[in-house]
Amino acid sequence: MRIADLYIRVSTDEQADKGYSKRNQEEVLRRYCDMNYIQVRKVVYEDHSAKTFNRPAWSKLLADLRKSKGKSDLIIFTKWDRFSRNAGDAYQMINQLRSLGVEPQAIEQPLDMSIPENKIMLALYLATPEVENDRRALNVFHGMRRAKKEGRWMGTAPIGYKNRTMENGDKYIGPKEPEAGIMKWVFQTIADGIYNTEQIWKTARLKGLKCSKNNF
Missing domain, CATH: 3.40.50.1390 (Resolvase, N-terminal catalytic domain)
Incomplete structure (x- = not known):
């Protein structure tokens, strides 16, 4: 046997x-x-x-x-x-x-x-x-590439935005307050070139932004 x-x-x-x-x-x-x-x-x-x-x-x-x-x-x-x-x-x-x-x-x-x-x-x-x-991996790669070309954000929404879903099921990111308003101020202040990044980060935290220095 x-x-x-x-x-x-x-x-x-x-x-x-x-x-x-x-x-x-x-x-x-x-x-x-x-x-x-x-x-x-x-x-x-x-x-x-x-x-x-x-x-x-x-x-x-x-x-x-x-x-x-x-x-x-x-x-x-x-x-x-x-x-x-x-x-x-x-x-x-x-x-x-x-x-x-x-x-x-x-x-x-x-x-x-x-x-x-x-x-x-x-x-x-x-x-x-x-x-x-291999085909499955390639399909995922091309799907993500196509989504990026269409202007869709892939992954977790960045600071100041929130992942949302439309009625038809399509996903997108939309502004999230008060973080969105603070981030608009951040980018404008950086563009002005008066203060350095760390000073802006500290001020943004005082305004209510919850974000680590490295992530900022």
């Missing part, structure tokens, strides 16, 4: 209702092991992103496999994106595991790695999540 470690990963930025919940993954993996006469040695839970293998639970599992070489034949997970979202790192890790006599396998995307052509499918399974991550 083969022996397996179950690897269950849900990162903090993933939703449980997508079928990635720890309970759901464990149920599916245990059912698979029962049906295929595989003995479960341990269950490993992870809550970190799969962008790299610098994950606490994975590091402990890898150290245990090195220490207990030969006691486990498989590392089983549901899909390859539970294992990794970086194709380059994944190939290196697969080679490390094989040197320990351990075969990683995704039960919902099974691959017989003795068949050379299946390496193409493995590359697809590993690269697809990475491409999705």
Whole structure:
């Protein structure tokens, strides 16, 4: 009978209702092991992103496999994106595991790695999540850039303003009194060039502005 470690990963930025919940993954993996006469040695839970293998639970599992070489034949997970979202790192890790006599396998995307052509499918399974991550990041970048070009302020409103929302849901920043009036006086006084910045800051505080010297 083969022996397996179950690897269950849900990162903090993933939703449980997508079928990635720890309970759901464990149920599916245990059912698979029962049906295929595989003995479960341990269950490993992870809550970190799969962008790299610098994950606490994975590091402990890898150290245990090195220490207990030969006691486990498989590392089983549901899909390859539970294992990794970086194709380059994944190939290196697969080679490390094989040197320990351990075969990683995704039960919902099974691959017989003795068949050379299946390496193409493995590359697809590993690269697809990475491409999705890169595309998502690019969309966010372009979205923020477009918003700035349209004159929208991104992030927390600066001193003298307040984040507001229109009736249609669009967000904008609007003046916040009395800070707005004080900040108008500040900029005008700086433009006059009579007093230095620290003197103006101290006077602004006396007027009621709550702001540290560094932030000012």
